[in-house]
Amino acid sequence: MLKLENIEHYYDHVYALKKVSIELNEGETVALIGANGAGKSSILRIITGLNKPKSGTVTFQGKAINKMSPSQIVQAGIVMVPEGRRVFPYMSVRDNLLMGAFSRSSKTEIKNSLDQVLERFPILQERYNQSAGTLSGGEQQMMVIGRALMAKPKLLLLDEPSLGIAPKLVAEIARAIIQINKEEKVSVLLVEQNSRMALRISHRAYAMTTGSVAISGKSADLLEDDRIRAAYLGGEV
Amino acid sequence: MEQILVNGAYLGAQYALIALGLTLIFALMNVMNFAHGQMYVLGGFVTYTIYGQLGMPYALALFVTAITLAVVGAVVEKFLFRPVIKRSQRDESTMLLAAGLGFFLDAVILLVFGEKQRGVPKLINGVFNWDFRVIMPYDRILIFALAVACIIGFMLFMQYSKTGRALRALAQDRDAAQLMGVDVDRYGMTGFALGAMLAGIVGGLLVTITGVNLGMGGPTSTKAFMMVMIGGAGVIPGAIFGGLILGFMESILLSTLASYGDITYLVIFVSLMIFLAIRPNGLMGKPWG
Ligand SMILES: Nc1ncnc2c1ncn2[C@@H]1O[C@H](COP(=O)(O)OP(=O)(O)O)[C@@H](O)[C@H]1O
Ligand SMILES: [Mg+2]
Numbered sequence: 001m002l003k004l005e006n007i008e009h010y011y012d013h014v015y016a017l018k019k020v021s022i023e024l025n026e027g028e029t030v031a032l033i034g035a036n037g038a039g040k041s042s043i044l045r046i047i048t049g050l051n052k053p054k055s056g057t058v059t060f061q062g063k064a065i066n067k068m069s070p071s072q073i074v075q076a077g078i079v080m081v082p083e084g085r086r087v088f089p090y091m092s093v094r095d096n097l098l099m100g101a102f103s104r105s106s107k108t109e110i111k112n113s114l115d116q117v118l119e120r121f122p123i124l125q126e127r128y129n130q131s132a133g134t135l136s137g138g139e140q141q142m143m144v145i146g147r148a149l150m151a152k153p154k155l156l157l158l159d160e161p162s163l164g165i166a167p168k169l170v171a172e173i174a175r176a177i178i179q180i181n182k183e184e185k186v187s188v189l190l191v192e193q194n195s196r197m198a199l200r201i202s203h204r205a206y207a208m209t210t211g212s213v214a215i216s217g218k219s220a221d222l223l224e225d226d227r228i229r230a231a232y233l234g235g236e237v
Numbered sequence: 238m239e240q241i242l243v244n245g246a247y248l249g250a251q252y253a254l255i256a257l258g259l260t261l262i263f264a265l266m267n268v269m270n271f272a273h274g275q276m277y278v279l280g281g282f283v284t285y286t287i288y289g290q291l292g293m294p295y296a297l298a299l300f301v302t303a304i305t306l307a308v309v310g311a312v313v314e315k316f317l318f319r320p321v322i323k324r325s326q327r328d329e330s331t332m333l334l335a336a337g338l339g340f341f342l343d344a345v346i347l348l349v350f351g352e353k354q355r356g357v358p359k360l361i362n363g364v365f366n367w368d369f370r371v372i373m374p375y376d377r378i379l380i381f382a383l384a385v386a387c388i389i390g391f392m393l394f395m396q397y398s399k400t401g402r403a404l405r406a407l408a409q410d411r412d413a414a415q416l417m418g419v420d421v422d423r424y425g426m427t428g429f430a431l432g433a434m435l436a437g438i439v440g441g442l443l444v445t446i447t448g449v450n451l452g453m454g455g456p457t458s459t460k461a462f463m464m465v466m467i468g469g470a471g472v473i474p475g476a477i478f479g480g481l482i483l484g485f486m487e488s489i490l491l492s493t494l495a496s497y498g499d500i501t502y503l504v505i506f507v508s509l510m511i512f513l514a515i516r517p518n519g520l521m522g523k524p525w526g
Contacts, residue, residue: 048416050412050415050416069420070415070416070418071415071419071420074416074417074418075418079416080416082412082413082416086410086412086413086416087410087413088405088406088409088410088413089409089410090405090409091402091405091406095402095405098402099402099403099406099414099417100417102399102402102403102406102417102418102419103417103418147417151417151418
Protein backbone atom coordinates (compact mmCIF):
# COMPACT_ATOMS: atom_id res chain seq x y z
CA MET A 1 0.00 0.00 0.00
CA LEU A 2 2.78 2.41 1.01
CA LYS A 3 6.34 2.04 -0.16
CA LEU A 4 9.35 4.24 0.56
CA GLU A 5 12.41 3.48 -1.54
CA ASN A 6 15.91 4.78 -0.85
CA ILE A 7 14.73 7.99 0.76
CA GLU A 8 17.53 10.43 1.48
CA HIS A 9 17.02 13.67 3.33
CA TYR A 10 19.19 16.31 4.93
CA TYR A 11 18.66 19.66 6.63
CA ASP A 12 21.38 22.25 6.02
CA HIS A 13 23.89 19.56 5.03
CA VAL A 14 23.16 17.47 8.14
CA TYR A 15 21.99 14.01 7.07
CA ALA A 16 18.67 13.07 8.63
CA LEU A 17 17.83 10.02 6.48
CA LYS A 18 20.17 7.68 4.60
CA LYS A 19 18.69 5.24 2.06
CA VAL A 20 15.58 4.46 4.04
CA SER A 21 13.22 1.89 2.55
CA ILE A 22 10.00 1.00 4.31
CA GLU A 23 6.90 -0.87 3.25
CA LEU A 24 3.40 -1.13 4.67
CA ASN A 25 0.69 -3.49 3.46
CA GLU A 26 -2.99 -2.73 3.51
CA GLY A 27 -4.55 -3.48 6.88
CA GLU A 28 -1.28 -3.54 8.78
CA THR A 29 -0.14 -1.62 11.80
CA VAL A 30 3.57 -0.97 11.33
CA ALA A 31 5.70 0.54 14.08
CA LEU A 32 8.72 2.75 13.57
CA ILE A 33 10.82 2.88 16.71
CA GLY A 34 14.07 4.62 17.57
CA ALA A 35 15.65 7.16 19.85
CA ASN A 36 15.17 10.90 19.70
CA GLY A 37 16.75 12.30 16.52
CA ALA A 38 16.75 8.96 14.66
CA GLY A 39 14.72 10.46 11.82
CA LYS A 40 11.24 9.08 12.52
CA SER A 41 9.40 12.38 12.25
CA SER A 42 11.36 13.26 9.12
CA ILE A 43 10.00 10.13 7.47
CA LEU A 44 6.42 11.03 8.36
CA ARG A 45 6.87 14.60 7.17
CA ILE A 46 8.13 13.27 3.85
CA ILE A 47 5.18 10.89 3.48
CA THR A 48 2.73 13.75 4.10
CA GLY A 49 4.51 16.09 1.72
CA LEU A 50 5.41 18.66 4.38
CA ASN A 51 9.05 17.94 3.49
CA LYS A 52 10.31 16.87 0.08
CA PRO A 53 12.94 14.11 0.02
CA LYS A 54 16.27 14.97 -1.60
CA SER A 55 16.12 11.64 -3.39
CA GLY A 56 14.11 8.43 -3.40
CA THR A 57 10.44 7.75 -4.07
CA VAL A 58 7.27 7.37 -2.04
CA THR A 59 4.45 5.40 -3.62
CA PHE A 60 0.96 5.03 -2.23
CA GLN A 61 -1.45 2.54 -3.81
CA GLY A 62 0.83 2.31 -6.81
CA LYS A 63 1.11 6.06 -7.38
CA ALA A 64 4.20 8.19 -6.76
CA ILE A 65 3.25 10.83 -4.18
CA ASN A 66 6.59 12.40 -3.34
CA LYS A 67 5.95 15.35 -5.68
CA MET A 68 2.39 15.96 -4.50
CA SER A 69 1.38 18.78 -2.15
CA PRO A 70 0.24 18.01 1.41
CA SER A 71 -3.39 18.75 0.55
CA GLN A 72 -3.30 16.37 -2.43
CA ILE A 73 -1.80 13.68 -0.24
CA VAL A 74 -4.62 14.13 2.27
CA GLN A 75 -7.07 13.75 -0.61
CA ALA A 76 -5.30 10.52 -1.55
CA GLY A 77 -6.14 9.16 1.92
CA ILE A 78 -3.03 9.65 4.08
CA VAL A 79 -3.61 11.62 7.27
CA MET A 80 -1.11 12.36 10.00
CA VAL A 81 -1.39 13.09 13.70
CA PRO A 82 1.72 15.21 14.18
CA GLU A 83 4.23 15.07 17.00
CA GLY A 84 3.24 17.28 19.93
CA ARG A 85 -0.45 17.00 18.97
CA ARG A 86 -0.69 20.39 17.26
CA VAL A 87 -4.27 21.23 18.14
CA PHE A 88 -5.78 24.49 16.88
CA PRO A 89 -5.64 25.98 20.38
CA TYR A 90 -8.13 28.84 20.02
CA MET A 91 -10.72 26.76 18.23
CA SER A 92 -13.39 24.68 19.94
CA VAL A 93 -13.15 20.90 19.99
CA ARG A 94 -16.03 20.92 17.53
CA ASP A 95 -14.22 23.19 15.07
CA ASN A 96 -11.01 21.18 15.44
CA LEU A 97 -12.90 18.01 14.54
CA LEU A 98 -14.64 19.72 11.63
CA MET A 99 -11.24 20.88 10.35
CA GLY A 100 -10.35 17.20 10.20
CA ALA A 101 -13.11 16.75 7.65
CA PHE A 102 -11.86 19.67 5.57
CA SER A 103 -11.02 17.46 2.60
CA ARG A 104 -14.51 15.93 2.48
CA SER A 105 -17.71 17.42 1.17
CA SER A 106 -20.71 15.21 1.99
CA LYS A 107 -22.41 16.78 5.02
CA THR A 108 -24.17 13.58 6.05
CA GLU A 109 -20.99 11.50 5.87
CA ILE A 110 -19.14 14.10 7.91
CA LYS A 111 -21.93 14.02 10.50
CA ASN A 112 -21.65 10.22 10.67
CA SER A 113 -17.91 10.41 11.22
CA LEU A 114 -18.41 13.05 13.90
CA ASP A 115 -20.86 10.78 15.75
CA GLN A 116 -18.41 7.87 15.48
CA VAL A 117 -15.51 9.91 16.84
CA LEU A 118 -17.58 11.23 19.76
CA GLU A 119 -18.66 7.70 20.51
CA ARG A 120 -15.07 6.44 20.45
CA PHE A 121 -13.83 9.30 22.66
CA PRO A 122 -16.77 10.32 24.90
CA ILE A 123 -14.60 12.88 26.71
CA LEU A 124 -14.69 14.96 23.51
CA GLN A 125 -18.46 15.17 23.79
CA GLU A 126 -18.03 16.68 27.26
CA ARG A 127 -15.47 19.17 26.02
CA TYR A 128 -17.29 19.82 22.75
CA ASN A 129 -17.51 23.62 22.92
CA GLN A 130 -14.33 24.21 24.93
CA SER A 131 -11.20 25.69 23.33
CA ALA A 132 -8.82 22.88 22.44
CA GLY A 133 -5.98 24.74 24.18
CA THR A 134 -7.67 24.22 27.56
CA LEU A 135 -7.73 20.40 27.27
CA SER A 136 -5.27 18.14 29.10
CA GLY A 137 -2.53 16.46 27.10
CA GLY A 138 -4.35 13.15 26.98
CA GLU A 139 -7.61 14.77 25.92
CA GLN A 140 -5.79 16.71 23.22
CA GLN A 141 -4.22 13.49 21.95
CA MET A 142 -7.63 11.85 21.68
CA MET A 143 -8.95 14.93 19.95
CA VAL A 144 -6.21 14.99 17.30
CA ILE A 145 -6.65 11.27 16.64
CA GLY A 146 -10.36 11.97 16.29
CA ARG A 147 -9.57 14.93 14.06
CA ALA A 148 -7.51 12.68 11.79
CA LEU A 149 -10.30 10.08 11.69
CA MET A 150 -12.69 12.81 10.54
CA ALA A 151 -10.79 12.76 7.25
CA LYS A 152 -11.71 9.07 6.80
CA PRO A 153 -8.10 8.08 6.13
CA LYS A 154 -6.95 4.90 4.42
CA LEU A 155 -3.60 5.25 6.14
CA LEU A 156 -3.15 6.91 9.50
CA LEU A 157 0.29 8.18 10.54
CA LEU A 158 0.78 8.69 14.27
CA ASP A 159 3.84 10.54 15.56
CA GLU A 160 4.51 9.64 19.20
CA PRO A 161 0.93 9.61 20.48
CA SER A 162 2.15 8.56 23.94
CA LEU A 163 4.54 11.49 24.36
CA GLY A 164 3.83 13.43 27.55
CA ILE A 165 0.64 11.51 28.31
CA ALA A 166 -0.28 10.00 31.67
CA PRO A 167 0.40 6.20 31.73
CA LYS A 168 -3.25 5.36 32.26
CA LEU A 169 -4.20 7.27 29.13
CA VAL A 170 -1.38 5.66 27.14
CA ALA A 171 -3.12 2.32 27.57
CA GLU A 172 -6.39 3.86 26.45
CA ILE A 173 -4.80 5.38 23.38
CA ALA A 174 -3.07 2.09 22.55
CA ARG A 175 -6.45 0.35 22.72
CA ALA A 176 -7.97 2.98 20.45
CA ILE A 177 -5.21 2.46 17.88
CA ILE A 178 -5.83 -1.29 17.81
CA GLN A 179 -9.57 -0.75 17.38
CA ILE A 180 -9.13 1.81 14.63
CA ASN A 181 -6.93 -0.64 12.75
CA LYS A 182 -9.20 -3.67 13.27
CA GLU A 183 -12.70 -2.22 13.18
CA GLU A 184 -12.35 0.69 10.82
CA LYS A 185 -9.85 -1.11 8.58
CA VAL A 186 -7.44 1.82 8.68
CA SER A 187 -3.79 0.95 8.08
CA VAL A 188 -1.52 2.53 10.69
CA LEU A 189 2.08 3.67 10.68
CA LEU A 190 2.95 4.26 14.32
CA VAL A 191 6.06 6.19 15.35
CA GLU A 192 7.01 5.73 18.99
CA GLN A 193 9.83 6.06 21.46
CA ASN A 194 7.72 3.92 23.75
CA SER A 195 9.01 0.86 21.91
CA ARG A 196 7.40 -1.73 24.12
CA MET A 197 3.92 -0.33 23.60
CA ALA A 198 4.54 0.10 19.86
CA LEU A 199 5.80 -3.47 19.40
CA ARG A 200 2.87 -4.88 21.36
CA ILE A 201 0.20 -3.27 19.22
CA SER A 202 1.84 -3.55 15.78
CA HIS A 203 2.20 -6.39 13.27
CA ARG A 204 5.63 -5.46 11.98
CA ALA A 205 8.24 -2.93 12.97
CA TYR A 206 11.31 -1.06 11.78
CA ALA A 207 13.93 -0.02 14.32
CA MET A 208 15.94 3.04 13.37
CA THR A 209 19.31 4.39 14.41
CA THR A 210 20.53 7.80 13.28
CA GLY A 211 18.94 8.08 9.89
CA SER A 212 18.68 4.49 8.77
CA VAL A 213 16.75 1.31 9.44
CA ALA A 214 18.85 -1.02 11.57
CA ILE A 215 16.51 -3.95 12.18
CA SER A 216 13.10 -4.90 10.87
CA GLY A 217 10.74 -7.81 11.26
CA LYS A 218 7.60 -9.12 12.93
CA SER A 219 6.88 -7.14 16.08
CA ALA A 220 6.38 -10.29 18.15
CA ASP A 221 9.84 -11.51 17.11
CA LEU A 222 11.46 -8.14 17.73
CA LEU A 223 10.08 -8.12 21.28
CA GLU A 224 12.24 -11.24 21.87
CA ASP A 225 15.24 -10.05 19.88
CA ASP A 226 18.33 -9.48 22.04
CA ARG A 227 19.59 -6.53 20.01
CA ILE A 228 16.20 -4.84 20.24
CA ARG A 229 15.99 -5.56 23.96
CA ALA A 230 19.39 -4.04 24.56
CA ALA A 231 18.98 -0.96 22.39
CA TYR A 232 15.27 -0.19 22.40
CA LEU A 233 13.65 -1.79 25.40
CA GLY A 234 16.18 -0.63 27.97
CA GLY A 235 17.45 -4.18 28.52
CA GLU A 236 14.51 -5.09 30.76
CA VAL A 237 12.83 -8.46 30.54
CA MET B 238 -20.08 64.30 25.82
CA GLU B 239 -22.63 62.21 23.93
CA GLN B 240 -21.46 63.81 20.73
CA ILE B 241 -17.87 62.80 21.43
CA LEU B 242 -18.87 59.20 22.08
CA VAL B 243 -20.96 59.02 18.93
CA ASN B 244 -18.09 60.43 16.89
CA GLY B 245 -15.77 57.93 18.52
CA ALA B 246 -18.02 55.01 17.66
CA TYR B 247 -18.33 56.24 14.09
CA LEU B 248 -14.57 56.59 13.65
CA GLY B 249 -13.89 53.40 15.58
CA ALA B 250 -16.10 51.29 13.33
CA GLN B 251 -14.23 52.44 10.21
CA TYR B 252 -10.89 51.93 11.90
CA ALA B 253 -11.83 48.49 13.15
CA LEU B 254 -12.67 47.44 9.62
CA ILE B 255 -9.29 48.64 8.38
CA ALA B 256 -7.49 46.91 11.25
CA LEU B 257 -9.38 43.65 10.64
CA GLY B 258 -7.97 43.42 7.13
CA LEU B 259 -4.46 44.16 8.28
CA THR B 260 -4.57 41.68 11.15
CA LEU B 261 -6.02 38.94 8.93
CA ILE B 262 -3.13 39.28 6.49
CA PHE B 263 -0.66 39.31 9.36
CA ALA B 264 -2.16 36.26 11.04
CA LEU B 265 -2.11 34.24 7.83
CA MET B 266 1.14 35.27 6.18
CA ASN B 267 3.13 36.91 8.95
CA VAL B 268 3.23 39.95 6.68
CA MET B 269 2.71 43.48 8.01
CA ASN B 270 1.03 45.04 5.00
CA PHE B 271 2.40 48.57 5.05
CA ALA B 272 0.49 49.19 1.81
CA HIS B 273 -2.83 48.77 3.57
CA GLY B 274 -3.56 52.51 3.62
CA GLN B 275 -2.86 52.77 -0.09
CA MET B 276 -5.33 49.97 -0.71
CA TYR B 277 -7.85 51.95 1.28
CA VAL B 278 -7.20 55.03 -0.88
CA LEU B 279 -7.46 52.96 -4.05
CA GLY B 280 -10.86 51.72 -2.84
CA GLY B 281 -11.93 55.33 -2.33
CA PHE B 282 -10.93 56.23 -5.87
CA VAL B 283 -12.71 53.25 -7.41
CA THR B 284 -15.94 54.25 -5.66
CA TYR B 285 -15.33 57.87 -6.67
CA THR B 286 -15.00 56.83 -10.32
CA ILE B 287 -18.05 54.62 -10.47
CA TYR B 288 -20.43 56.51 -8.21
CA GLY B 289 -19.08 60.05 -8.48
CA GLN B 290 -17.89 60.14 -12.11
CA LEU B 291 -20.01 57.59 -13.91
CA GLY B 292 -23.10 58.23 -11.79
CA MET B 293 -23.86 54.58 -11.21
CA PRO B 294 -25.71 53.44 -8.05
CA TYR B 295 -23.64 53.59 -4.86
CA ALA B 296 -24.30 49.95 -3.97
CA LEU B 297 -22.88 48.88 -7.33
CA ALA B 298 -19.85 51.14 -6.83
CA LEU B 299 -19.17 49.63 -3.42
CA PHE B 300 -19.53 46.12 -4.83
CA VAL B 301 -17.12 46.80 -7.71
CA THR B 302 -14.70 48.39 -5.23
CA ALA B 303 -14.74 45.26 -3.08
CA ILE B 304 -14.13 43.02 -6.09
CA THR B 305 -11.38 45.25 -7.49
CA LEU B 306 -9.46 45.35 -4.24
CA ALA B 307 -9.91 41.61 -3.71
CA VAL B 308 -8.34 41.06 -7.12
CA VAL B 309 -5.51 43.47 -6.30
CA GLY B 310 -4.92 41.62 -3.03
CA ALA B 311 -4.92 38.23 -4.74
CA VAL B 312 -2.53 39.34 -7.48
CA VAL B 313 -0.18 40.99 -5.02
CA GLU B 314 -0.09 37.84 -2.88
CA LYS B 315 0.45 35.46 -5.77
CA PHE B 316 3.07 37.39 -7.70
CA LEU B 317 4.86 39.40 -5.01
CA PHE B 318 4.49 38.09 -1.48
CA ARG B 319 4.29 34.36 -2.16
CA PRO B 320 7.56 34.12 -4.14
CA VAL B 321 9.38 36.33 -1.65
CA ILE B 322 8.14 34.31 1.34
CA LYS B 323 9.17 31.07 -0.39
CA ARG B 324 12.70 32.28 -1.08
CA SER B 325 13.53 34.44 1.91
CA GLN B 326 14.08 33.32 5.48
CA ARG B 327 13.75 36.80 6.91
CA ASP B 328 10.65 38.76 7.89
CA GLU B 329 12.34 41.99 6.83
CA SER B 330 12.01 40.98 3.19
CA THR B 331 8.23 41.06 3.24
CA MET B 332 8.22 44.30 5.25
CA LEU B 333 10.36 45.94 2.60
CA LEU B 334 8.18 44.49 -0.10
CA ALA B 335 5.04 45.82 1.59
CA ALA B 336 6.56 49.28 2.05
CA GLY B 337 7.67 49.27 -1.60
CA LEU B 338 4.22 48.19 -2.69
CA GLY B 339 2.82 51.17 -0.78
CA PHE B 340 5.01 53.58 -2.77
CA PHE B 341 4.13 51.78 -5.98
CA LEU B 342 0.38 52.07 -5.33
CA ASP B 343 0.85 55.75 -4.46
CA ALA B 344 2.49 56.24 -7.85
CA VAL B 345 -0.23 54.34 -9.68
CA ILE B 346 -2.94 56.37 -7.92
CA LEU B 347 -1.12 59.59 -8.80
CA LEU B 348 -0.89 58.60 -12.47
CA VAL B 349 -4.44 57.38 -12.82
CA PHE B 350 -6.41 59.66 -10.49
CA GLY B 351 -4.14 62.65 -9.95
CA GLU B 352 -3.21 64.39 -6.74
CA LYS B 353 -6.43 66.37 -6.16
CA GLN B 354 -8.85 65.84 -3.31
CA ARG B 355 -11.96 64.15 -4.71
CA GLY B 356 -15.45 64.07 -3.30
CA VAL B 357 -18.73 62.48 -4.36
CA PRO B 358 -22.38 63.62 -4.17
CA LYS B 359 -23.98 63.12 -0.76
CA LEU B 360 -25.76 59.80 -0.35
CA ILE B 361 -28.63 61.28 1.65
CA ASN B 362 -29.32 64.77 2.93
CA GLY B 363 -30.49 65.82 6.31
CA VAL B 364 -29.13 65.78 9.81
CA PHE B 365 -30.16 63.83 12.85
CA ASN B 366 -30.43 66.15 15.79
CA TRP B 367 -31.17 64.97 19.30
CA ASP B 368 -31.78 68.09 21.29
CA PHE B 369 -28.45 69.53 20.13
CA ARG B 370 -26.71 66.95 22.29
CA VAL B 371 -25.99 64.61 19.41
CA ILE B 372 -25.86 65.95 15.91
CA MET B 373 -25.13 63.48 13.15
CA PRO B 374 -25.77 63.81 9.42
CA TYR B 375 -27.85 60.93 8.09
CA ASP B 376 -25.20 59.87 5.61
CA ARG B 377 -22.72 59.38 8.46
CA ILE B 378 -25.24 57.22 10.27
CA LEU B 379 -25.69 55.16 7.11
CA ILE B 380 -21.93 54.73 6.64
CA PHE B 381 -21.54 53.80 10.31
CA ALA B 382 -24.28 51.18 9.95
CA LEU B 383 -22.66 49.77 6.81
CA ALA B 384 -19.28 49.51 8.55
CA VAL B 385 -20.83 47.72 11.52
CA ALA B 386 -22.66 45.37 9.16
CA CYS B 387 -19.37 44.57 7.40
CA ILE B 388 -17.64 43.86 10.72
CA ILE B 389 -20.42 41.53 11.82
CA GLY B 390 -20.55 39.87 8.43
CA PHE B 391 -16.81 39.30 8.47
CA MET B 392 -16.88 37.80 11.95
CA LEU B 393 -19.75 35.48 11.12
CA PHE B 394 -17.91 34.41 7.99
CA MET B 395 -14.73 33.66 9.94
CA GLN B 396 -16.62 31.84 12.68
CA TYR B 397 -19.11 29.74 10.75
CA SER B 398 -18.05 29.23 7.13
CA LYS B 399 -15.77 26.43 6.03
CA THR B 400 -13.39 28.93 4.44
CA GLY B 401 -13.35 31.03 7.61
CA ARG B 402 -12.55 27.97 9.68
CA ALA B 403 -9.72 27.04 7.34
CA LEU B 404 -8.31 30.58 7.55
CA ARG B 405 -8.37 30.44 11.35
CA ALA B 406 -6.74 27.03 11.33
CA LEU B 407 -4.03 28.27 9.00
CA ALA B 408 -3.33 31.23 11.28
CA GLN B 409 -3.14 29.04 14.38
CA ASP B 410 -1.00 26.19 13.06
CA ARG B 411 0.19 26.25 9.50
CA ASP B 412 1.52 22.68 9.40
CA ALA B 413 -1.50 21.20 11.13
CA ALA B 414 -3.83 23.03 8.74
CA GLN B 415 -1.93 21.59 5.78
CA LEU B 416 -2.22 18.15 7.31
CA MET B 417 -6.00 18.59 7.27
CA GLY B 418 -5.81 19.28 3.55
CA VAL B 419 -5.82 23.08 3.54
CA ASP B 420 -3.97 24.32 0.47
CA VAL B 421 -1.76 27.08 1.91
CA ASP B 422 -1.25 28.87 -1.38
CA ARG B 423 -4.92 29.04 -2.15
CA TYR B 424 -6.02 30.09 1.32
CA GLY B 425 -3.15 32.51 1.77
CA MET B 426 -4.32 34.19 -1.40
CA THR B 427 -7.94 34.15 -0.21
CA GLY B 428 -6.94 35.78 3.07
CA PHE B 429 -4.87 38.44 1.37
CA ALA B 430 -7.73 39.18 -1.03
CA LEU B 431 -10.17 39.46 1.88
CA GLY B 432 -7.86 41.78 3.81
CA ALA B 433 -7.36 44.07 0.82
CA MET B 434 -11.08 43.97 0.15
CA LEU B 435 -11.86 45.20 3.68
CA ALA B 436 -9.42 48.10 3.24
CA GLY B 437 -11.05 48.95 -0.10
CA ILE B 438 -14.55 48.83 1.35
CA VAL B 439 -13.63 51.35 4.06
CA GLY B 440 -12.22 53.60 1.32
CA GLY B 441 -15.49 53.24 -0.56
CA LEU B 442 -17.48 54.06 2.58
CA LEU B 443 -15.48 57.06 3.72
CA VAL B 444 -15.15 58.70 0.29
CA THR B 445 -18.82 59.65 0.67
CA ILE B 446 -18.09 61.58 3.86
CA THR B 447 -14.56 62.90 3.80
CA GLY B 448 -13.64 62.45 0.15
CA VAL B 449 -10.36 60.89 -0.84
CA ASN B 450 -6.89 62.06 -1.78
CA LEU B 451 -3.53 60.57 -2.48
CA GLY B 452 -1.98 61.78 0.77
CA MET B 453 -4.29 59.67 2.95
CA GLY B 454 -2.53 56.38 2.21
CA GLY B 455 0.59 56.63 4.36
CA PRO B 456 -1.09 58.00 7.50
CA THR B 457 -3.84 55.38 7.22
CA SER B 458 -1.25 52.60 7.03
CA THR B 459 0.37 54.00 10.17
CA LYS B 460 -2.95 54.19 12.00
CA ALA B 461 -3.88 50.66 10.96
CA PHE B 462 -0.54 49.44 12.23
CA MET B 463 -1.13 51.24 15.55
CA MET B 464 -4.57 49.73 16.02
CA VAL B 465 -3.22 46.27 15.41
CA MET B 466 -0.41 46.87 17.91
CA ILE B 467 -2.90 48.12 20.52
CA GLY B 468 -5.21 45.15 20.13
CA GLY B 469 -2.55 42.50 19.55
CA ALA B 470 -1.39 41.41 16.13
CA GLY B 471 -3.22 38.58 14.44
CA VAL B 472 -6.21 38.49 16.76
CA ILE B 473 -9.65 39.38 15.41
CA PRO B 474 -11.20 40.82 18.59
CA GLY B 475 -7.90 42.65 19.12
CA ALA B 476 -8.29 44.45 15.81
CA ILE B 477 -11.82 45.51 16.68
CA PHE B 478 -10.79 46.77 20.12
CA GLY B 479 -7.75 48.49 18.67
CA GLY B 480 -9.92 50.24 16.08
CA LEU B 481 -12.50 51.33 18.63
CA ILE B 482 -9.85 52.51 21.10
CA LEU B 483 -8.09 54.61 18.49
CA GLY B 484 -11.43 55.96 17.26
CA PHE B 485 -12.49 57.00 20.74
CA MET B 486 -9.06 58.37 21.66
CA GLU B 487 -9.06 60.52 18.56
CA SER B 488 -12.56 61.79 19.13
CA ILE B 489 -12.06 62.47 22.85
CA LEU B 490 -8.58 63.97 22.58
CA LEU B 491 -9.43 66.08 19.55
CA SER B 492 -12.11 67.86 21.55
CA THR B 493 -10.43 68.00 24.95
CA LEU B 494 -6.97 68.97 23.71
CA ALA B 495 -8.21 71.39 21.06
CA SER B 496 -7.21 74.42 23.14
CA TYR B 497 -3.61 73.18 23.47
CA GLY B 498 -2.97 73.13 19.76
CA ASP B 499 -2.48 70.23 17.42
CA ILE B 500 -1.07 67.70 19.87
CA THR B 501 -3.66 64.91 19.68
CA TYR B 502 -1.44 62.57 17.73
CA LEU B 503 1.58 63.35 19.83
CA VAL B 504 -0.38 62.29 22.92
CA ILE B 505 -1.68 59.17 21.17
CA PHE B 506 1.79 58.12 20.04
CA VAL B 507 3.35 58.66 23.45
CA SER B 508 0.60 56.71 25.20
CA LEU B 509 0.99 53.91 22.66
CA MET B 510 4.73 53.71 23.35
CA ILE B 511 4.16 53.53 27.09
CA PHE B 512 1.40 50.97 26.62
CA LEU B 513 3.56 48.76 24.41
CA ALA B 514 6.43 48.95 26.88
CA ILE B 515 4.07 47.48 29.48
CA ARG B 516 2.23 45.07 27.18
CA PRO B 517 4.38 44.32 24.14
CA ASN B 518 1.82 41.85 22.77
CA GLY B 519 -1.03 44.36 22.92
CA LEU B 520 -4.32 43.87 24.73
CA MET B 521 -5.00 40.33 23.64
CA GLY B 522 -1.91 39.47 21.69
CA LYS B 523 -1.33 35.76 21.55
CA PRO B 524 1.88 34.26 20.30
CA TRP B 525 0.44 33.27 16.93
CA GLY B 526 3.57 32.44 14.96
N1 LIG C 1 13.70 21.46 10.71
C1 LIG C 1 14.89 20.91 10.96
N2 LIG C 1 16.03 21.61 10.73
C2 LIG C 1 17.23 21.07 10.96
N3 LIG C 1 17.43 19.83 11.43
C3 LIG C 1 16.35 19.08 11.69
C4 LIG C 1 15.03 19.58 11.47
N4 LIG C 1 14.14 18.62 11.80
C5 LIG C 1 14.88 17.57 12.21
N5 LIG C 1 16.20 17.83 12.14
C6 LIG C 1 17.29 16.91 12.48
O1 LIG C 1 17.10 15.72 11.75
C7 LIG C 1 17.37 14.59 12.55
C8 LIG C 1 16.14 13.70 12.63
O2 LIG C 1 15.11 14.38 13.32
P1 LIG C 1 13.63 13.80 13.49
O3 LIG C 1 13.19 13.28 12.18
O4 LIG C 1 12.83 14.82 14.16
O5 LIG C 1 13.91 12.57 14.48
P2 LIG C 1 12.91 11.82 15.49
O6 LIG C 1 11.51 12.12 15.11
O7 LIG C 1 13.25 10.39 15.33
O8 LIG C 1 13.24 12.32 16.85
C9 LIG C 1 17.82 15.13 13.90
O9 LIG C 1 19.21 15.14 13.92
C10 LIG C 1 17.26 16.52 13.94
O10 LIG C 1 18.07 17.36 14.72
MG1 LIG D 1 10.06 12.97 16.24
